[in-house]
Amino acid sequence: MSAAAVEHPCDGEARKLLKEADRLMEQLPGHRVEIIGGVITVAPPPDSNHAVVLTNLMLPLLSAGLHGDETNVLQGIGLWLPDGEDYAIPDLAVVDADADEHLIEFNCYDPRVFRLVLEVTSSNYRNDLRNKVTAYAKAGIPVYVIVDRHHTRVHVLTDPLTDGYDRHEVYAPGQQAVLPDSIGAEVKLDVAELLKAGGTGTGTVSG
Numbered sequence: 417m418s419a420a421a422v423e424h425p426c427d428g429e430a431r432k433l434l435k436e437a438d439r440l441m442e443q444l445p446g447h448r449v450e451i452i453g454g455v456i457t458v459a460p461p462p463d464s465n466h467a468v469v470l471t472n473l474m475l476p477l478l479s480a481g482l483h484g485d486e487t488n489v490l491q492g493i494g495l496w497l498p499d500g501e502d503y504a505i506p507d508l509a510v511v512d513a514d515a516d517e518h519l520i521e522f523n524c525y526d527p528r529v530f531r532l533v534l535e536v537t538s539s540n541y542r543n544d545l546r547n548k549v550t551a552y553a554k555a556g557i558p559v560y561v562i563v564d565r566h567h568t569r570v571h572v573l574t575d576p577l578t579d580g581y582d583r584h585e586v587y588a589p590g591q592q593a594v595l596p597d598s599i600g601a602e603v604k605l606d607v608a609e610l611l612k613a614g615g616t617g618t619g620t621v622s623g
Contacts, residue, residue: 433501434522448492451502452547459540465615469536469563470508472613473605480601482510487531487600490515494524495533497555504551506533510599527555531599534561536614541566549573553580559596561605565614570607572596 433451440449446461474489483489487510495504503524510532511525512518518526533552535544544562552560553576560581562571570593575582587593589608 438522448505450504452497452504452543452551454499454501457540457543459538459543462536462538463615465565465613466507466536466538469565469610469614472610473508473534473536473563476603476605477510477601480603482600482603484513486513487511488513488515494522495527495530495555495557496520496522496524497551498527502551504533504548507536508534527557530555530557532559532561532595533557534563536563537565545571549581550579553577558598561593561595563610563614565611565616568611568616570605570610 433454433456437449437451437456440456440458441447444458448459450457450459470491474491477483477489490509490511491507492505493509493511493515495506495509497503503522509530512529512531515525515529518529520526535548537544541564545564549560553573556576558574558576560571560573560576562573564571568589570587572585572587572593572595573581573583574585574596585593587605587607589611591607593605593607595603595605
């Protein structure tokens with residue numbers, strides 16, 4: 417079960433950012449609008465390979481029983497970040513089953529209900545590899561997984577600190593990326609399979 421929701425005051429300049437983010441979401445349906453480090457970022461709709469990777473990722477998580485009474489496996493759920501003005505929308509997350517009881521605002525949830533967040537890189541891959549590492553660590557997200565289609569590897573980051581993660585494992589094709597059982601089950605990901613599904617091999621990734 418999750419801890420009680422954290423109070424995050426949000427007014428002034430922060431409220432202006434949220435209003436602008438809301439306006440952009442209305443103008444750009446299908447785009448992902450986030451506020452990371454006080455900066456609004458807009459990502460274009462992902463390509464089909466991105467969606468295939470997410471489906472392939474969900475299968476082992478579901479098979480491990482992570483979508484049930486204790487936890488849920490969800491795509492595109494909002495994560496409220498601790499600065500009180502930032503939020504992110506990870507591609508995939510494993511959250512406590514009572515996440516609905518920990519809504520903060522702007523359709524985003526308390527970071528303490530998240531056991532794992534996962535991003536599949538697209539054209540804005542630097543955001544996933546840099547800015548979100550700091551943001552998710554600062555929010556105390558225990559496990560951050562990145563399927564890095566640009567550099568053809570999978571990153572598993574654990575043990576969050578105030579400005580990054582203390583432990584960073586990098587897995588290449590031919591290896592199995594091992595997720596910590598703190599997420600609620602033992603899960604291994606086939607790196608080569610994920611990267612192949614992601615359409616890597618040309619050195620460029622769209623969407």
